[in-house]
Amino acid sequence: TQLLEQSPQFLSIQEGENLTVYCNSSSVFSSLQWYRQEPGEGPVLLVTVVTGGEVKKLKRLTFQFGDARKDSSLHITAAQPGDTGLYLCAGVGSGGGADGLTFGKGTHLIIQP
Amino acid sequence: SQTIHQWPATLVQPVGSPLSLECTVEGTSNPNLYWYRQAAGRGLQLLFYSVGIGQISSEVPQNLSASRPQDRQFILSSKKLLLSDSGFYLCAWSIGRRSGNTIYFGEGSWLTVV
Numbered sequence: 001t002q003l004l005e006q007s008p009q010f011l012s013i014q015e016g017e018n019l020t021v022y023c024n025s026s027s028v029f030s031s032l033q034w035y036r037q038e039p040g041e042g043p044v045l046l047v048t049v050v051t052g053g054e055v056k057k058l059k060r061l062t063f064q065f066g067d068a069r070k071d072s073s074l075h076i077t078a079a080q081p082g083d084t085g086l087y088l089c090a091g092v093g094s095g096g097g098a099d100g101l102t103f104g105k106g107t108h109l110i111i112q113p
Numbered sequence: 114s115q116t117i118h119q120w121p122a123t124l125v126q127p128v129g130s131p132l133s134l135e136c137t138v139e140g141t142s143n144p145n146l147y148w149y150r151q152a153a154g155r156g157l158q159l160l161f162y163s164v165g166i167g168q169i170s171s172e173v174p175q176n177l178s179a180s181r182p183q184d185r186q187f188i189l190s191s192k193k194l195l196l197s198d199s200g201f202y203l204c205a206w207s208i209g210r211r212s213g214n215t216i217y218f219g220e221g222s223w224l225t226v227v
Contacts, residue, residue: 033215040220040221040223041220041221042203042205042218042219042220042221043157043203043216043218044218045215045216045217048215088156088157090216101159101216103156103157104156105154105155105156106156
């Protein structure tokens with residue numbers, strides 16, 4: 001069974017600070033997706049990283065896929081209150097369910113103004 | 114453009130009562146459809162998926178069931194709810210059968226069993 005561990009589980013920081021959240025596994029994934037979920041809503045896809053070592057930027061968000069395709073990180077620069085939410089990583093691999101995805105439990109991020 | 118809607122958004126049901134959550138997708142044909150449950154501290158758990166009308170696969174044994182009476186309609190049901198059925202239920206869809214296709218989620222339904 002493939003597992004994805006996300007850390008930290010909870011993070012509360014001040015507006016303007018930088019932060020990094022991590023998504024780690026002992027398994028190799030063919031690709032990895034990051035979703036953001038706001039309270040009371042469904043998750044929304046932010047990015048998919050496919051190649052080991054790949055870095056993708058989405059405005060102030062930088063996503064990196066590990067060289068061995070076992071881990072990923074999300075770095076947010078100058079965090080804003082609108083970044084508040086639950087960040088979920090989901091790995092695509094042979095151990096995934098019918099949807100092909102293994103979800104982590106998420107990082108709850110709160111940006112205080 | 115494609116849209117997905119599920120309802121009701123919130124409901125409070127007594128133990129032992131039935132459940133019916135509905136989900137519809139518009140703007141696409143023959144989508145893969147999914148029901149997830151999201152409980153605190155447990156992440157997203159895939160409950161059911163469907164690749165076509167009348168084709169339902171269960172990922173987790175439980176007292177819930179799913180049906181797909183039409184191509185873009187997916188229903189989650191229970192005959193008798195348990196306290197442990199409380200949670201946030203998400204309907205979702207994807208295009209095609211290739212593993213790892215983007216999953217598009219509905220707005221979610223909060224179920225509290227009392």
